[in-house]
Amino acid sequence: MNDPGRLTRRSLSPRLSVYRWQPAMIASLAHRVSGLILVLFVPLYLWILHGMTGSTDDFERMQQWLHSGLGRLSLWFVGVALFYHFCNGLRFLSIDAGWCESRMMMRLSARVVIAMAGVAALLLAVLLLG
Amino acid sequence: MKLIKEPGSARSGFRDWYLQRLSAVVLAVLLPLSFVVLILVYTGHLDQFGLLDIVDNFVSRLLHTILIIALIVHAYMGLKVMIEDYVPVIGWRVSLIGGMLVLMSGFGIWWLAIIWAWGG
Ligand code: HEM
Numbered sequence: 001m002n003d004p005g006r007l008t009r010r011s012l013s014p015r016l017s018v019y020r021w022q023p024a025m026i027a028s029l030a031h032r033v034s035g036l037i038l039v040l041f042v043p044l045y046l047w048i049l050h051g052m053t054g055s056t057d058d059f060e061r062m063q064q065w066l067h068s069g070l071g072r073l074s075l076w077f078v079g080v081a082l083f084y085h086f087c088n089g090l091r092f093l094s095i096d097a098g099w100c101e102s103r104m105m106m107r108l109s110a111r112v113v114i115a116m117a118g119v120a121a122l123l124l125a126v127l128l129l130g
Numbered sequence: 131m132k133l134i135k136e137p138g139s140a141r142s143g144f145r146d147w148y149l150q151r152l153s154a155v156v157l158a159v160l161l162p163l164s165f166v167v168l169i170l171v172y173t174g175h176l177d178q179f180g181l182l183d184i185v186d187n188f189v190s191r192l193l194h195t196i197l198i199i200a201l202i203v204h205a206y207m208g209l210k211v212m213i214e215d216y217v218p219v220i221g222w223r224v225s226l227i228g229g230m231l232v233l234m235s236g237f238g239i240w241w242l243a244i245i246w247a248w249g250g
Pocket of ligand 1: 031032034035036038039042082085086088089090092093150151154155157158159161162201204205207208209211212
């Protein structure tokens with residue numbers, strides 16, 4: 001397949017199937033997914049901000065939308081993605097700064113971050129459904 | 131190896147990496163605050179006047195401006211890395227990254243215009 005004389009146009013990253021699933025890897029993948037979710041929701045932030053700072057009617061309409069099913073679901077997705085991306089982002093930053101770099105610490109902190117996000121997801125769901 | 135390196139040099143890679151971390155630190159401070167304000171509005175603890183009191187002043191506008199710049203730099207660098215990882219064809223890669231840059235800059239300018247146009 002990798003004939004040296006031929007130009008192969010393939011992705012630089014290996015396929016997912018070559019990895020063994022491990023906490024640190026799941027944490028990295030989830031970081032990517034949460035980052036993508038946060039970007040995709042950016043237009044929504046601007047729209048919400050625009051509505052909330054407009055006329056009183058705009059504000060009321062925004063409130064109604066936020067309390068609708070779709071609004072609550074969006075808040076939940078953004079909230080969980082943000083919380084996870086934030087925690088794991090700080091974890092990545094500290095790893096880049098040279099703290100907690102041992103393999104064991106990286107696995108442990110990955111588990112901690114994932115567990116925290118799980119708890120946050122539940123709490124936010126309770127808040128939004130209540 | 132030559133092919134892989136074609137557009138962009140190793141030096142600009144480090145700058146991107148660094149900018150993404152710098153913007154991450156700014157976001158880590160400012161973004162949770164914004165989300166808390168949003169939730170307070172949702173729960174009704176903050177009405178529109180309360181919200182305007184918080185956002186409609188010079189310091190808030192300045193912080194908001196910093197937040198948006200950091201957000202866009204961070205999202206741009208992040209998506210760029212992802213496109214470079216998953217899009218192997220150089221032509222597509224360059225167009226996607228370019229399109230993203232245009233879209234995001236437009237968005238950022240629009241957003242800043244809204245913030246600085248608030249009355250008061
Ligand atoms: C809450 C504050 C935030 C922190 C502390 C943070 C931190 C980080 C860090 C350290 C990285 C680099 C990860 C790596 O090199 O693998 C990263 C990547 C990324 N971030 Fe954030 N971030 C934050 C907010 C955001 C927001 C609001 C967005 C979306 C608008 C976002 C989108 C992304 C994307 C798309 C990536 C690239 C993911 C990848 O390459 O796998 N981040 N973030």
